[in-house]
Every structure is written in C-alpha cells, then in structure tokens.
Amino acid sequence: MNALELDSVTYSYPAAREPALSDLTLEIAEGEFVVLAGGSAAGKSTLLGVASGLVPHFHGGRFDGSAEVCGMDLRSHGPAALASDVGTLFQDPETQVVMGTVRAELAFPLENRGHAAVAVARGVEEVALALGIESLLERTTVDLSGGELQRVALGAALAGRPRLLVLDEPTSQLDPVAGDELLALLRRLNEEWGTTILLAEHRLERCLAAADRVIALDRGAVACDAGPSGFLEWAHRHEPGLETPGAALIAGLGLRPAPAGVKQARATLRAAGLLPDAEAPHERPGADRPARRSWRSRRAQGSAAAEPTLQVRRVWHELAGGRSILAGVSIAVAAGERVVLLGRNGAGKSTLLRHIGGLMEPTRGRVECSGRVALLLQNPGDYFVHDRVGDELDAAALRDAGLEAIAERHPRDCSGGERQRLALAIVTAGDPPAAVLCLDEPTRGMDRLAKKALADQLVERSELGAAVVVATHDPEFAAAFATRAVLLADGRIVADASPSELLSGGWYFATETARILGGHDGILTAAEALESLAAGADVLESRT
Amino acid sequence: MTYLLRASPLHAARASVAAAYCASLVTAAFLSPHPLVLGVLALLILCAGLMCGVGSRVARSLWFSLPMGVAIVLVNALVAREGLTVLVRLGDGGPLGQLDITLESLAFGAKEALVLIVIVAVAALASAVIDPDEVLRSLRRVSFRSALTATIATRMMPLLALDARRIGDAQRCRPRPAGRLAVMRAITANALDRSLDVAATLEVRGYGSARRPARAVRARSRHDLAFAVSAVAIVVLAAAWPAPFAYYPTIAGSFDASAFAHAGALGLAALAPFAQRRGISR
Numbered sequence: 001m002n003a004l005e006l007d008s009v010t011y012s013y014p015a016a017r018e019p020a021l022s023d024l025t026l027e028i029a030e031g032e033f034v035v036l037a038g039g040s041a042a043g044k045s046t047l048l049g050v051a052s053g054l055v056p057h058f059h060g061g062r063f064d065g066s067a068e069v070c071g072m073d074l075r076s077h078g079p080a081a082l083a084s085d086v087g088t089l090f091q092d093p094e095t096q097v098v099m100g101t102v103r104a105e106l107a108f109p110l111e112n113r114g115h116a117a118v119a120v121a122r123g124v125e126e127v128a129l130a131l132g133i134e135s136l137l138e139r140t141t142v143d144l145s146g147g148e149l150q151r152v153a154l155g156a157a158l159a160g161r162p163r164l165l166v167l168d169e170p171t172s173q174l175d176p177v178a179g180d181e182l183l184a185l186l187r188r189l190n191e192e193w194g195t196t197i198l199l200a201e202h203r204l205e206r207c208l209a210a211a212d213r214v215i216a217l218d219r220g221a222v223a224c225d226a227g228p229s230g231f232l233e234w235a236h237r238h239e240p241g242l243e244t245p246g247a248a249l250i251a252g253l254g255l256r257p258a259p260a261g262v263k264q265a266r267a268t269l270r271a272a273g274l275l276p277d278a279e280a281p282h283e284r285p286g287a288d289r290p291a292r293r294s295w296r297s298r299r300a301q302g303s304a305a306a307e308p309t310l311q312v313r314r315v316w317h318e319l320a321g322g323r324s325i326l327a328g329v330s331i332a333v334a335a336g337e338r339v340v341l342l343g344r345n346g347a348g349k350s351t352l353l354r355h356i357g358g359l360m361e362p363t364r365g366r367v368e369c370s371g372r373v374a375l376l377l378q379n380p381g382d383y384f385v386h387d388r389v390g391d392e393l394d395a396a397a398l399r400d401a402g403l404e405a406i407a408e409r410h411p412r413d414c415s416g417g418e419r420q421r422l423a424l425a426i427v428t429a430g431d432p433p434a435a436v437l438c439l440d441e442p443t444r445g446m447d448r449l450a451k452k453a454l455a456d457q458l459v460e461r462s463e464l465g466a467a468v469v470v471a472t473h474d475p476e477f478a479a480a481f482a483t484r485a486v487l488l489a490d491g492r493i494v495a496d497a498s499p500s501e502l503l504s505g506g507w508y509f510a511t512e513t514a515r516i517l518g519g520h521d522g523i524l525t526a527a528e529a530l531e532s533l534a535a536g537a538d539v540l541e542s543r544t
Numbered sequence: 545m546t547y548l549l550r551a552s553p554l555h556a557a558r559a560s561v562a563a564a565y566c567a568s569l570v571t572a573a574f575l576s577p578h579p580l581v582l583g584v585l586a587l588l589i590l591c592a593g594l595m596c597g598v599g600s601r602v603a604r605s606l607w608f609s610l611p612m613g614v615a616i617v618l619v620n621a622l623v624a625r626e627g628l629t630v631l632v633r634l635g636d637g638g639p640l641g642q643l644d645i646t647l648e649s650l651a652f653g654a655k656e657a658l659v660l661i662v663i664v665a666v667a668a669l670a671s672a673v674i675d676p677d678e679v680l681r682s683l684r685r686v687s688f689r690s691a692l693t694a695t696i697a698t699r700m701m702p703l704l705a706l707d708a709r710r711i712g713d714a715q716r717c718r719p720r721p722a723g724r725l726a727v728m729r730a731i732t733a734n735a736l737d738r739s740l741d742v743a744a745t746l747e748v749r750g751y752g753s754a755r756r757p758a759r760a761v762r763a764r765s766r767h768d769l770a771f772a773v774s775a776v777a778i779v780v781l782a783a784a785w786p787a788p789f790a791y792y793p794t795i796a797g798s799f800d801a802s803a804f805a806h807a808g809a810l811g812l813a814a815l816a817p818f819a820q821r822r823g824i825s826r
Binding site for chain 2: 052053054057058078079080081082083084086087088090092094095096097098099100101103104108109111112113114117138139140142143156157354357359372374375376377379381382383384385386412426427429430
C-alpha cells in the first residue's frame with residue numbers, strides 16, 4: 001500500500017486566484033524518505049496539508065481529483081481520522097504544543113484515540129525514550145527552549161507510531177546541532193520503524209543525504225521527481241536556486257554524479273584525483289592550522305582598524321534569581337563591517353542584539369553606538385500594522401526597497417523574502433540612516449534565492465557605511481555576507497575570527513563546501529573554490 | 545498566572561486534593577468574620593506559597609490586591625448606613641444622602657477587603673500549584689469539549705502574552721512608532737492567526753475524533769492524604785468553632801485567647817502537611 005497517492009489533484013485556497021496545487025499526480029510508497037523541494041509558494045506546505053488532511057478539510061477551498069492517505073480516501077477522512085496513521089510537525093514549535101506538561105502533551109493524541117490508560121502510559125514512555133526526552137516528561141511546556149519544544153512536538157506527532165510522518169521545515173528554528181540531531185532521528189525512525197517521511201525543507205544540503213527521493217514542486221506541479229543525485233543534476237540545469245553548495249562545486253568542476261552529501265562529494269573528488277587519498281582532509285596532520293589565505297579576513301582586519309561604530313563593553317545580562325544570559329560580552333564593530341553571530345539556541349545571540357537595539361538594559365556594562373540602531377527581530381510579521389504594504393512605508397522608502405509592485409498587497413500575503421525586505425525597510429526608514437543594522441535569524445523560511453537577495457542587500461548597506469550584525473544558524477548565509485564571525489556559548493564570546501577561520505573545519509558551524517574540503521584555505525563556498533582553481537592554484541592538492 | 549512546577553508537598557498532591565485544599569482556605573475566609581483569623585489566613589497562604597516555592601507569585605498577588613482592598617474600605621465607608629460610632633460627618637452627599645463615616649463601616653470594609661485579599665492570594669496559589677492538565681483530564685471524562693476549550697484557553701494565555709510582548713518590542717524598533725490602535729489591531733490579528741495554528745495542531749493530533757479518555761489510576765500518596773485531612777480540618781474548624789465578631793450596629797468582638805487559639809489551630813491545620821518532605825519531586 002502507498003502511504004500517499006494523489007491522482008490529478010488541483011487545489012485552490014478560498015479566494016485564491018491561482019491554484020496552490022495543479023493537476024498533481026504522485027505516489028509515495030510506504031517506508032520512503034521523501035524530501036519536498038521548491039521555492040517559496042511552490043506548493044510544498046499545501047502538499048503536506050493534503051497528506052495530513054488539513055487540505056481541504058481545515059482550510060476549505062476547492063479540491064479536484066482524488067487522494068488517498070495510508071489507504072484512506074481524503075474526501076471521507078479528515079485530519080482527525082488520518083491522525084491515527086499520520087503524524088504532523090509544523091514549523092513553529094510554540095503553536096504545536098497545547099498541553100501544560102510534556103507528559104500530558106505526549107499523552108494527548110493517544111487519549112484522543114481512546115487508548116486504554118495502560119497503552120497511553122506505555123506510548124508516552126516509549127516515544128520519550130525513542131526521542132531522548134524522558135528527562136523532560138515532568139517539565140512544563142512553557143519552560144522549554146525552542147529545540148526542546150520541537151522535540152516534544154515531534155514526540156506528540158510520533159505517539160502511536162504513525163505510518164506517515166509529515167514535516168514542514170522542522171529545523172528552521174533550530175541551531176545546526178539540534179537540526180542535525182532531528183534529521184538523524186528521522187533517518188533512524190525511517191530505517192528502524194519503517195516510518196514514511198515526507199519532509200519539506202529549504203536547507204537541502206542538510207537532508208538530502210538521508211533522502212531516498214526528492215520531489216521538486218514548481219507552481220503546484222511536480223517539476224522533478226528523482227533520487228537525490230538525479231534531482232541535483234536537474235537543479236543544476238533548470239533551477240540553480242535549489243542546488244546545494246556541494247553539488248554546485250562538483251558540477252562546477254565538471255564532475256559527476258552530483259553529491260547528496262559531504263561523503264559522496266569527497267568520494268567524487270578523490271576519484272577525480274582532486275583529494276589526495278582516502279583520508280578525510282581534516283584528519284591530516286596540519287589540518288588544524290589557521291587558514292593561510294582569505295579575502296574575508298583581510299577585509300575584516302582592514303575594517304576593524306577603523307573607529308568602531310558600535311562598542312559593547314563588558315555587558316552582562318543576569319536574571320534575578322537565575323543564570324547570566326550574557327556574561328561580560330565585549331565587542332566592537334566598525335562602519336562597513338558585517339558580523340555574523342553564531343551559536344547554539346540559548347547561547348545569547350538574540351539577547352545581545354536586543355541590548356544593542358536598546359530593547360534591554362544591561363545589568364552591568366554598557367552599549368555605545370555612534371548613531372541610530374535599526375533592529376530587525378526574528379518575526380518580520382510583528383512589524384506590520386496596516387492592511388496594505390503601501391501604508392507601512394512612504395512612497396520613497398517603498399521605491400528604495402523595491403517594493404512598489406506589491407504596494408497594494410496585504411503584508412501577510414507576501415512571500416517570506418518580501419516580508420523580510422519590507423520589515424527591513426520599515427526599521428531602516430527615516431533620517432539619519434541607521435549606523436548599525438542588526439538582524440535576528442532573518443533567513444527562517446526563506447528559499448535560497450531570497451537568502452541571496454538579502455545577503456546582497458546587507459553587503460550594499462554595509463558599503464554605504466552601516467555596521468551590520470546578524471545572528472543566524474545558517475552557515476551558508478553567514479558565508480554569503482559576513483566579513484567577521486563571532487561564536488557565542490553560554491553568554492560568552494568563545495571565538496571571534498574571520499568567517500573563513502570560524503566557518504571552515506568544524507562539523508556544525510561550517511558550510512557544506514568547507515566540510516567537503518576539510519576547511520583548508522578557509523574556502524567556504526563553491527564559488528570561492530572554483531575561483532581559486534581558476535586562478536591557477538590546485539585548491540585541493542595545495543593543502544597537503 | 546500559569547502552573548509552576550516545583551518540588552513541594554502541595555505540588556506532589558494530586559490536583560483534586562490541591563484544589564480542595566485551596567478551596568478550604570477560601571471557605572474558611574467566608575466563614576470567619578474575625579479580622580485576626582482573616583489576617584492569619586492571608587499570612588498562611590503566603591507561608592504556603594513560600595513552602596511551595598511560589599512565594600513571590602503569592603506575595604505579588606497580595607500586593608496587587610491591596611489597592612482593591614483600600615477601594616472596598618472607602619466605598620463601604622461612604623455607602624454603609626448601619627454603624628453607630630460616627631467618626632466624620634461629611635454632610636449631604638446628594639443622591640447618596642447623609643454621608644457619615646462610621647467606625648463600624650470602616651471595620652466591616654476592612655474585613656471585606658481581607659476576604660478579597662485571601663481570595664486573590666488563594667487564586668494565585670492555586671494557579672501555581674494545581675496541574676491544569678490533571679484537572680482537565682478529570683473534567684474531560686465529564687465534558688470533553690468544554691474541558692479542551694479550557695485547556696486551549698490556558699495554553700493560549702501565556703502564548704498570546706508572549707506574542708503581545710514580541711509585537712510591542714517590534715513596534716519599539718520602528719523609527720516612527722505606529723499608533724496604539726494599529727498595534728492593538730496587529731495583536732488581535734496575530735491572536736487569530738495563533739488560534740488557527742493551534743486549532744490546526746488540535747486537528748492533526750486527532751482532537752476531532754476524540755473519545756472519552758480512560759480513567760487514570762494513580763495510587764494515593766502521603767501528600768494526597770495529608771492535604772485532604774488538612775482541607776477537612778480547616779473547614780471543620782472554621783464552621784464548628786467560629787471566632788465571633790460582629791460589626792454592626794457597634795463592633796462586638798475581642799482579640800482574646802479563644803480567637804488566638806482558633807487562628808493557631810487553623811495555622812496548624814493548614815501548614816502541618818508541609819512538614820512531610822518525602823517524595824515531593826516529580
């Protein structure tokens with residue numbers, strides 16, 4: 001039996017002019033690990049909605065064609081009926097937890113199905129052990145971190161061992177460590193429990209290695225349905241925005257097959273004689289040496305010599321009766337510098353930005369700034385208070401932000417990239433221009449093209465003289481714009497270096513290209529690697 | 545006003561027993577007219593809060609209820625007509641008639657204020673120590689949908705408060721802050737979005753086809769027993785051995801040994817269960 005079977009499905013949301021899914025026919029067999037790819041508004045979330053029954057039963061709209069989920073006809077089975085076989089995990093963990101304690105949350109779906117008390121208790125214990133959250137069982141859900149909440153929400157989705165697990169960008173709010181853990185967990189569930197996984201994700205380089213199959217959607221239709229390598233080769237030809245950095249590197253070198261992950265990319269490079277032996281690059285003697293060459297570090301040093309625009313001096317943020325969120329953080333940022341703040345969830349990145357933005361007062365230390373600070377917090381939607389994009393900004397600011405074309409649209413109807421651009425324009429509008437621009441996790445839910453556009457915009461603003469500070473979990477985005485990288489842990493700065501030093505050679509805080517190349521020469525992106533080769537240096541052999 | 549999980553004897557008791565204990569304190573406040581007893585009850589609730597690790601929550605509620613208490617005293621002094629000991633004659637108060645402030649009306653207002661303070665403090669204690677999931681699980685056996693609505697309301701409250709704070713912060717980041725009305729609209733629209741998200745989560749967790757949950761079997765702990773006995777003792781003491789105190793037409797009551805003994809007995813009954821510290825961590 002197929003886990004999901006769609007036959008000529010066309011679906012439009014209520015009052016929508018264009019269908020979200022268009023004549024979609026596909027089958028997903030039981031036990032498959034399928035990744036859904038595509039840009040914003042490609043139809044990924046709608047397809048996941050079909051798999052969970054929310055489309056059309058919860059959202060309404062017009063549904064044509066037929067769909068079967070785990071053998072149940074979607075027309076006669078709503079999300080509640082499907083819930084016995086389908087577990088669903090959305091993007092935002094806060095709205096997926098409805099009970100007061102973790103134990104009650106995990107028990108809730110089992111109780112809804114009328115399981116006996118013994119079965120509920122056993123189910124809760126089993127799923128908690130499987131996900132490693134048994135220590136959280138008696139905790140209240142309001143006290144959990146984002147990563148913990150997401151694991152609990154996954155636990156609730158898995159309680160009762162569903163046959164199909166549907167996930168909509170589950171790692172978008174997690175740090176790289178928690179994100180990798182979650183994906184490893186999904187792979188284990190798929191391999192050991194035989195759970196069918198249907199996962200929509202923008203950061204494909206994270207999950208393709210685990211996938212059996214990739215379905216790329218474009219305007220609600222299947223644009224590509226292939227294995228990970230086949231998909232990446234298709235993306236290289238037709239949709240470069242979906243190509244992973246590793247695939248771009250291999251394709252740029254004229255090699256095949258397109259690698260689904262770091263391991264496969266290294267094997268391809270070795271086979272082509274571009275990696276010296278089977279030994280992983282980072283295991284070779286001398287691999288820990290600092291990068292010898294980096295355009296980024298040179299730029300960063302040059303900027304740092306200038307008078308700082310922003311000075312954070314020994315800032316502490318100590319909770320009354322609790323821990324210190326920031327513990328003596330000092331950092332100076334010069335005009336034109338672009339700093340990325342990295343670190344685990346709870347490391348203190350957002351708190352530091354809030355102190356810089358003046359939303360929080362340090363309990364000790366001080367923040368000095370030679371001009372206005374523009375702070376863009378995590379959720380751009382929080383900045384919108386009008387029904388028209390055009391009402392949020394004056395005409396000149398709207399034109400400068402390139403948003404004139406959507407002036408009549410409701411801000412909530414804009415894509416992730418447009419919302420981010422609008423919110424950025426709102427906080428930076430007015431005179432004098434912001435001397436410091438701070439952004440907190442700006443790439444959540446953004447596709448690769450929107451991220452690139454944002455990175456370009458940040459570069460442009462820094463070239464106009466703004467000091468840019470961005471907190472992100474996305475090493476690829478960090479590599480695209482930053483001239484300096486700062487790693488925070490437990491409220492302290494534990495590393496402050498050029499991106500090529502910090503984002504290469506590591507496991508989690510590293511770009512895919514850097515992981516493939518073992519971090520040598522501080523090369524972070526496929527473009528840099530190819531550029532270096534084109535300049536005559538043998539990138540890979542020169543490191544030995 | 546959310547549940548705060550702590551290692552305390554009252555948290556370790558089942559929700560129904562903790563609720564009964566809190567209800568007994570309110571009952572005692574209604575049954576006891578003596579200001580000494582009411583004052584002691586307020587103090588007992590604060591002590592109970594401290595022993596549950598939620599003292600600051602209870603203290604804050606006491607502090608916030610003080611202005612309401614003062615208002616009750618003032619209003620009662622102005623509108624009550626029963627007292628005979630006139631302290632101040634304010635003359636003709638128009639539609640309110642002759643305004644005489646009497647000692648009795650002030651004292652009775654203070655007593656009513658104390659009752660209110662006790663109720664607010666007990667509410668703060670109850671919200672912090674009674675596990676809402678456990679209460680709602682019990683209620684779901686009676687009326688599933690109503691109980692679930694209450695669950696969602698419980699969950700939405702802190703979530704929406706958090707959202708409102710976040711939106712407020714975002715508005716502070718605008719160079720030209722938006723008007724209050726526009727911000728309120730944004731917060732309301734956000735609340736509707738949140739409600740839809742939570743409703744979608746409920747659907748995919750199978751709420752739409754939910755059945756009556758099975759009865760959960762849980763052995764009675766020493767804390768269940770101790771607080772149940774305490775609740776009964778408090779109500780019996782308040783009902784069967786009242787400390788008399790009359791306010792009208794003149795104050796008739798005293799702060800004698802009997803009143804102190806009554807207050808002491810109540811204190812003993814209310815705080816004794818906290819002496820048992822075994823098995824309080826969950």
